Amino acid sequence: MALHRPHRWLALLVGLVVSTATAAFTLEEYTFDDPAREAAFRELIGQTRCLVCQNESLAASQAGLAQDLRDEIYRLMQEGRSREEVVEFLVERYGDFVLYEPPLKLSTLPLWIGPLLLAVVGVIVLRRALLNKQRDPEENLSPEEEARLKRLLARTRDPQDSE
Amino acid sequence: MSKSRKTLTYLIPLALFAVLVGFLSYGLTTDPRKVPSPLIGKSIPEFALPALMEPTRQVTQEDLKGRVSLVNVWASWCPSCRAEHKALMEIAQQGRDGSFQVIGLNWKDERDLALEMLRLFGNPYAFSAFDPDNDVGLDFGVYGAPETFIVDRDGIIRYKHIGPVDEEVWQQTLSPLVEELKAKS
Numbered sequence: 208m209a210l211h212r213p214h215r216w217l218a219l220l221v222g223l224v225v226s227t228a229t230a231a232f233t234l235e236e237y238t239f240d241d242p243a244r245e246a247a248f249r250e251l252i253g254q255t256r257c258l259v260c261q262n263e264s265l266a267a268s269q270a271g272l273a274q275d276l277r278d279e280i281y282r283l284m285q286e287g288r289s290r291e292e293v294v295e296f297l298v299e300r301y302g303d304f305v306l307y308e309p310p311l312k313l314s315t316l317p318l319w320i321g322p323l324l325l326a327v328v329g330v331i332v333l334r335r336a337l338l339n340k341q342r343d344p345e346e347n348l349s350p351e352e353e354a355r356l357k358r359l360l361a362r363t364r365d366p367q368d369s370e
Numbered sequence: 371m372s373k374s375r376k377t378l379t380y381l382i383p384l385a386l387f388a389v390l391v392g393f394l395s396y397g398l399t400t401d402p403r404k405v406p407s408p409l410i411g412k413s414i415p416e417f418a419l420p421a422l423m424e425p426t427r428q429v430t431q432e433d434l435k436g437r438v439s440l441v442n443v444w445a446s447w448c449p450s451c452r453a454e455h456k457a458l459m460e461i462a463q464q465g466r467d468g469s470f471q472v473i474g475l476n477w478k479d480e481r482d483l484a485l486e487m488l489r490l491f492g493n494p495y496a497f498s499a500f501d502p503d504n505d506v507g508l509d510f511g512v513y514g515a516p517e518t519f520i521v522d523r524d525g526i527i528r529y530k531h532i533g534p535v536d537e538e539v540w541q542q543t544l545s546p547l548v549e550e551l552k553a554k555s
Binding site for chain 2: 261271275279299303
């Protein structure tokens with residue numbers, strides 16, 4: 208069992224190296240004269256979703272459809288279309304789902320403000336709980352416990368004092 | 371803090387949990403692979419492709435007009451297309467009276483293999499447009515075969531079914547819609 212382990216790690220390592228190599232390889236065919244346009248292309252295919260393997264971007268996916276869409280986006284950008292125009296082209300055909308970042312509209316409002324809303328509610332609840340504690344610190348102590356607490360606190364304030 | 375208020379505080383996590391369960395159980399009933407098409411209610415994209423059976427004949431969006439159509443995206447390499455083929459044959463039979471037609475969009479396929487599949491299992495399609503390079507599939511927002519669009523007489527896309535069409539899908543969803551569109555003059 209223990210003997211097999213290094214082999215497994217080696218296999219994993221080889222697998223990782225090979226898979227990243229092929230992923231990088233498929234993108235090298237897209238060359239641009241204008242570096243800014245190339246950067247825009249690479250950014251866009253990183254932010255659009257492959258609809259076949261939905262957790263992969265168009266840049267990362269090896270699916271045939273992703274290849275077609277990369278080619279199409281490349282063609283459109285080579286023609287001089289702007290990022291907005293290409294995004295519009297994709298959304299017209301595949302819907303907002305093709306974008307990793309959904310556009311802000313009524314149906315996506317909960318996505319955008321939901322987390323903020325939860326955070327605000329959380330802060331309000333926390334604040335109230337803390338204020339309550341401050342106002343009424345140890346409400347559940349019995350008189351004996353309270354006396355003991357006072358004794359202990361007094362001791363920490365003045366370490367030289369013995370009990 | 372009073373006792374009833376304390377109970378209430380303990381109930382808050384339970385209520386939040388109930389909400390979470392609500393969302394999650396709704397999530398179980400939906401299929402993330404089925405992405406709604408933005409093309410519903412819009413005209414079918416314009417296209418001009420050679421017909422699969424007659425390479426010299428060109429088919430366009432105009433060939434769909436005047437009749438309710440099921441546009442079925444298929445390929446010989448796609449196992450689910452093979453699975454739905456029998457159901458499509460039966461559906462096409464029902465449209466023989468001319469009330470609706472089944473049209474194929476042969477997608478990212480090879481002509482020989484596509485023709486071979488039709489020869490072996492029958493041809494449900496009035497015609498199939500041959501789209502080996504996903505030129506037209508892209509305009510239809512196709513992301514996997516099989517997909518089936520229902521297009522009315524005026525060439526407006528009314529519905530998109532993702533995945534194989536079987537008896538149940540046809541009876542419960544597609545057929546009623548086709549009947550409804552047929553009734554509209």
